[in-house]
Amino acid sequence: MSDVAAKVKAIIVDKLGVDESEVTTEASFTNDLGADSLDTVELIMEFEKEFDLAIPDDEAEKISTVGEAIAHIESAL
Amino acid sequence: MELKRVVITGVGTVNPLGNSVEEYWKNLKNGVSGAGPITRFDASLHTTKFACEIKDFDPLKYMEKKEIRKYDLYTQYAFASSEQAVADSGIDLEKVDGDRVGVIWGAGIGGLQTFHEEVRAYKEERPRFSPFFIPKMIANIAGGLVSMKYGFRGPNYTTVSACASASHAMIDALNTIRMGKADMILTGGSEAGVNACGIAGFNSMRAISTRNDDPKTASRPFDKDRDGFVMGEGSAAFIFEEYEHAVARGAKIYAEIAGGGMSADAYHMTAPDPEGKGAYLVMKWALEDAGLKPEDVDYINVHGTSTPLGDIAEPKAILKTFGEHAYKLSISSTKSMTGHLLGAAGAIEGLASVLAMRDSIVPPTINHFTPDPEIDEKLDFTFNKAKEREINVAISNTFGFGGHNATVVFKKL
Numbered sequence: 001m002s003d004v005a006a007k008v009k010a011i012i013v014d015k016l017g018v019d020e021s022e023v024t025t026e027a028s029f030t031n032d033l034g035a036d037s038l039d040t041v042e043l044i045m046e047f048e049k050e051f052d053l054a055i056p057d058d059e060a061e062k063i064s065t066v067g068e069a070i071a072h073i074e075s076a077l
Numbered sequence: 078m079e080l081k082r083v084v085i086t087g088v089g090t091v092n093p094l095g096n097s098v099e100e101y102w103k104n105l106k107n108g109v110s111g112a113g114p115i116t117r118f119d120a121s122l123h124t125t126k127f128a129c130e131i132k133d134f135d136p137l138k139y140m141e142k143k144e145i146r147k148y149d150l151y152t153q154y155a156f157a158s159s160e161q162a163v164a165d166s167g168i169d170l171e172k173v174d175g176d177r178v179g180v181i182w183g184a185g186i187g188g189l190q191t192f193h194e195e196v197r198a199y200k201e202e203r204p205r206f207s208p209f210f211i212p213k214m215i216a217n218i219a220g221g222l223v224s225m226k227y228g229f230r231g232p233n234y235t236t237v238s239a240c241a242s243a244s245h246a247m248i249d250a251l252n253t254i255r256m257g258k259a260d261m262i263l264t265g266g267s268e269a270g271v272n273a274c275g276i277a278g279f280n281s282m283r284a285i286s287t288r289n290d291d292p293k294t295a296s297r298p299f300d301k302d303r304d305g306f307v308m309g310e311g312s313a314a315f316i317f318e319e320y321e322h323a324v325a326r327g328a329k330i331y332a333e334i335a336g337g338g339m340s341a342d343a344y345h346m347t348a349p350d351p352e353g354k355g356a357y358l359v360m361k362w363a364l365e366d367a368g369l370k371p372e373d374v375d376y377i378n379v380h381g382t383s384t385p386l387g388d389i390a391e392p393k394a395i396l397k398t399f400g401e402h403a404y405k406l407s408i409s410s411t412k413s414m415t416g417h418l419l420g421a422a423g424a425i426e427g428l429a430s431v432l433a434m435r436d437s438i439v440p441p442t443i444n445h446f447t448p449d450p451e452i453d454e455k456l457d458f459t460f461n462k463a464k465e466r467e468i469n470v471a472i473s474n475t476f477g478f479g480g481h482n483a484t485v486v487f488k489k490l
Contacts, residue, residue, distance in 0.1 A: 017143030034143075041208040054203075 004051070004077070005070045011046045012066065015039065025067035047073060080255040084490060085331040085431060086323050087168070087316030089161025091154055092425050093129035093309050093415050097161065101425070102432045105440040106463045110414055112292040112307055117271050124280040127292035128271045129309035129416025147209055148222065149188030150269035154312035154421075155219035156226070159263055162314035163227065167328060168261070170227060179231030179259045180220045181250045183243030183266030185420025185477065187216030190272040216420075219267055231259040237420070239477030240380070242266050243313070244423030247485050248337030250317045260322045265424040267312030275308060282347060284384060296417075297444035298381035298410035299388050299458050306382040309416025313424035332431050335470070335488040336367025342480030349387050353394030355482045356380075360398040360472065363484035369470060371399045374406060376439055376471040378430045381410030382417050389451050391474065396453060407439040407466055409459040414443055423475040423483065430471040430487050439464045 001009075009023045016033050029035040029043065044060045047053075047069060053076050055063075063069050088098050093111030095101035104111070111129040120126040131154070136145045139156045148156070163170070195210040212218055217235035224233050232253055236245035243266025250264035270279075279285045286305040288295035296307040323330055340362060342355035349356070364371060379391055396403045411429045418425055433439055445460035471487045 015146075017141065017146065038208040038212070045205060045207065 002070070002074070004074050007050055008047065008066065008070050008073065011050060012043065015043055015046060023066055025065070025070070027066050028064055030064065051077060053077065078256070081257060082320035083251050083254045083317050083334045084320050084323050085315050085334065086318045086328040087162040087166025088314070088331060088428055088431065089158040089165060090311065090313040090425060090428055091131055091134060091157045092311030092313065092418065093131055096131070096134060096157070098165075098428070098432070101428070105411055105414060105429055106438055108414065108441045108443045108462065110293040110296070110443065111309065111416060112295060114292065115271065115276070118273050120276060123273070123276050125276055125285050125287050126289050127295065127307070128276065129307055130271050131311050147213060149191045149213050151184060151188060151267045152219040152222060154269060154310070155182065155223055155267040155314070158265060158267065158312040158314035159223050162263065162265070162316050166316040166318070168316070174260070175228040176230050177260040178227070178229040179250070179253060179262045180224045180229055180233045181246045181253065181262050181264045182217075182220030182223070182235045183246035183420050183423065184216040184219060184235055184237065185239045185242045185268055186270065187218070188214035189270060189274050193272065193274045223263060229263060231262070238481035238483065239479055240417065240419050240422050241475040241477035241481040241483040242420035242423065244337070244427070244473065244475040244483035244485050245339065245481070247315070247317070247334070247423065247427060248339060248483060251334045251337055254317055254319050260319050262317045263314060264317055265312065265314035266421040268419040268421040269310050270308055270419050271310045279308065284347070286383065294444045296383045296413045297446070298383045298413050298442055299392075299449060299452050300445050301447040301449040303383040303385060303388060305384055306412065307416040309412075309418040311418055311425065312421050313428045315424070315427070330490055332434055333488045333490050334485065335369065336363055336486040338363030338366055338484045340482045342482065344480055347478045349390040349476060350480070351386070351390055353390040353397070355480060356391055356394035356474065356476060357397045359482035359484045360394065360474065363472060363486050367486040367488065369486065372402050374399070374402075374470045374472055375466065375468040376407045376430065376433055378426045378471065378473045379408055379410050380474045380476045381442065382412055383410070387476070392452050392456055395456065404455050404457070407457055407459055407464060409440055409442045411440050413441070423473060423485065426475070427473045427485055427487070430473045434468040434471050434487060434489055437465060437467045439466050439468070
């Protein structure tokens with residue numbers, strides 16, 4: 001697992017209170033990990049803080065799975 | 078329209094004297110102080126370094142790990158006391174008609190710690206707040222979240238009147254059921270003010286005690302050397318239920334809520350009217366609302382915060398309301414033990430009044446050392462030691478900054 005993937009998963013485990021084993025690459029924040037709209041916004045903000053980057057709203061809307069988040073962050077870094 | 082009668086069928090609490098109703102009551106009767114050095118945050122640079130904190134609170138007993146992170150402490154306390162009250166009432170959540178059950182809660186401030194943390198994290202160059210900042214902080218969220226947990230879809234709102242908040246909530250709960258708008262209301266209040274903002278804010282007002290060398294005797298209502306209140310925290314919850322509804326399901330009944338009064342001092346932002354005019358009116362109107370005479374009252378759980386001005390005005394109002402009968406009353410300020418729970422004060426003190434009635438024991442006003450010549454010493458403040466006494470009617474006074482006064486009348490069924 002890449003460094004980015006490990007950090008992303010750790011944030012998800014912490015913020016959504018889910019088990020690490022549930023946080024697969026394909027897992028959807030809302031459908032699989034129980035996130036609501038507020039949780040999703042919070043996750044994006046945590047990613048921005050952790051990786052010191054800005055994710056504009058229109059791009060954030062396209063991130064709905066763990067894998068999409070990792071891919072977006074890796075390409076932005 | 079004939080008003081319906083309302084009774085209490087469930088109670089719950091977490092507060093500085095205990096995390097259950099019976100632990101709280103045992104410590105109240107025994108005159109135990111809940112005060113100690115602040116452990117919640119580093120208070121070493123604060124003027125006041127002690128408070129009445131809740132001990133060994135385990136939120137996981139009442140909510141999921143995921144919820145804990147999203148709920149301010151004041152909401153967590155609400156969940157704890159509500160869960161106890163719902164369980165104590167014996168209502169079957171599967172069978173109860175959730176449309177006929179409401180939640181009317183009281184909170185003086187709400188998520189003060191959340192507000193502090195989020196504002197501290199604010200950056201001017203890129204201003205963004207957590208999406209949970211607002212919903213976690215607002216004073217009404219505890220009552221909203223509790224309704225979601227149980228599916229209670231009846232009337233739901235939160236009263237905000239500083240230290241009178243929970244009493245206002247209880248009076249509104251009473252009136253809602255009286256008028257037939259609900260069968261049951263989960264009511265009470267919660268507050269979590271032991272944090273840097275709460276301590277420093279009240280310190281600046283010179284409202285809280287600075288007796289750092291002896292926290293346990295710092296809350297000394299009606300004592301000559303009192304120097305302010307002691308910050309407390311926690312919650313108490315009640316199930317208020319329409320009498321016939323309670324009887325029909327064979328519920329255990331603690332007491333009747335016979336009436337309530339509400340008034341204002343219309344005097345000053347934080348200081349009480351020195352003659353206690355608003356306090357007199359609120360007790361008078363509460364008794365009228367309950368259809369009782371002053372002579373019917375046995376016990377007053379007073380506001381008595383241990384502040385220099387408040388503790389003089391309230392006895393004056395009692396003398397004016399009750400006349401000669403004032404000297405036959407048992408009076409106590411349980412804040413001498415619990416500290417001041419701000420918006421939740423009316424809830425834990427209402428609970429103290431109900432338990433006093435149940436067991437015929439008046440809890441004491443502890444920490445009395447020196448009489449204050451400005452306070453009529455013929456009044457019986459139940460200083461230092463609990464007293465056995467049959468109580469048929471008890472009233473609970475609460476007064477809030479802003480001059481808000483609320484009095485609740487409890488009656489033995």
